[in-house]
Amino acid sequence: MRLVVVGASGRMGRMLVQAVAASEGCTLAGAIEREGAPALGEDAGVLAGLPPLGVPVTDDPLTAFAAADGVLDFTAPAATVFYAELAAQARIVHVVGTTGLSPDDLRKLDAAARHARIVRSGNMSLGVNLLAGLVRKVAATLGEEFDIEILEMHHRHKVDAPSGTALLLGEAAADGRAVALAERKVAVRDGQTGPREPGTIGFATLRGGSVIGEHSVIFAGAGERLELTHRAEDRGLFARGAIRAALWAQPREPGLYGMDDVLGL
């Protein structure tokens, strides 16, 4: 499968280039960065700490997409919406790892998925997607007498909160309780908040250092507390998940898929 990495000089972009180079059956068909990015013109392999791959980083996605079967996109919301339209026009697979998308951005991805095969997930790891299934089940089993709180920590460079993973886990909890997350979500507490409103799903965000990604879903009841935790130890995990998603999506019909589809969960 010929894959283009957009955001090729980012933390995830470099991991994706490494993972494509290491994946049998995959070749790096292009490496794209934003206009003016310092990495333009550099070899994508060298940027990723590999020997040269003969693929220079460019800001010309049209040419790259025309010669590709799929695009791996861990960039920023506006860029992802733009690439979704291009990928749909080129009829290639679009794997979206970007988080922090607004409801309007998500509507645009839905529209693009009428023509494109899009796989989007706030977390491409097997562990987190398994955890989401467990959270759904525990939330359904325990009921509202257990308060649900989602705690996450990431590195100091992360720009969105709550994390895409925290929101994915929140959706799973809400789903387990057959409620809408948008109506139950409490993402900020400050000052005289009053007591906790029953049935809400709380989010707490920590940022610092080089933490790759840690998430705990806490079910706090009267006299006991259940905590389910995932710790990512290597960004390569997300990159390998993205390649798995691209290979899975290649023979599918246009549509918007999740990692649960890819992993058969």
Ligand SMILES: NC(=O)c1ccc[n+]([C@@H]2O[C@H](COP(=O)([O-])OP(=O)(O)OC[C@H]3O[C@@H](n4cnc5c(N)ncnc54)[C@H](O)[C@@H]3O)[C@@H](O)[C@H]2O)c1
């Ligand atoms: N879903 C997952 O499993 C998962 C895992 C890790 C990170 N992420 C998400 O991936 C995104 C990127 O994370 P990161 O740590 O690599 O960030 P980063 O800032 O290191 O990298 C983002 C890269 O995208 C580039 N970029 C921005 N606009 C662009 C455009 N229009 N065209 C091409 N490139 C563009 C930036 O220049 C940068 O190099 C974030 O939203 C993060 O939350 C998701």
Ligand SMILES: O=C(O)C1=N[C@H](C(=O)O)CCC1
């Ligand atoms: O480093 C990041 O940024 C990560 N983003 C995803 C999220 O928002 O959950 C996945 C974990 C790493």
